[in-house]
Amino acid sequence: MDYFIGALKKYADFTGRARRKEYWMFMLIYLIIQVVLSVLGLNLVLMVLGLGLLVPSLSIGARRLHDTGRSGWWQLIYLVPLIGIIVMIVFLAQDSHDENDYGVNPKAGVPA
Template sequence: MTFSQSIKNCFSNYATFNGRASRSEYWWFALFNVLIYIFASIIDTTINSAIFYTISALALFLPTIAVSVRRLHDINKSGWFYLLFLIPVIGAIILLIWFTKRGTIGPNQFGDDPILE
């Protein structure tokens, strides 16, 4: 999946928490988030405000959670495991390891393999 396909797919599934997301879809969208936050921060620093960062954070909140849950589904884990991010440091490390793992080959309980579709 390319950068633009990933962004299009994540926004078309804005609040879709079922199904699966491939590694490339997740990581391209994560890169998109970082770029948007950097751009918004630069603009906010220039105009001495926090409005653009706040708007971008609100706009990206649901699609980021949704793609993260679908990514967990790809490795055959429940989306509720995303709440591990609430555990300082350890939770983030566990999620990082899981998000970098190869997804289940073929269909699993959450749907068909996103790479084969």
């Protein structure tokens, strides 16, 4: 839950880098919340939540792409049906690069 709250604290911060775990834990918790609200039939709440978490989702996605050495603008590839989602999953699942234009490696100093 700390990863989800941490992403919300960086609500519109499109700078820096996000580790793989931070990104995927945010998405997992977001997916669980969506499934629970959908099962409960709270579609209006689900739509409001989706709109409210649109910017944090984009910002953590941009930070994750920065960690792989890519620009956050790569998220526009989601607009390409099917191929865009596959390409983004590959990009987002890749390991962190060493220090790059977007900052130092967030894994630096963290024991594996």
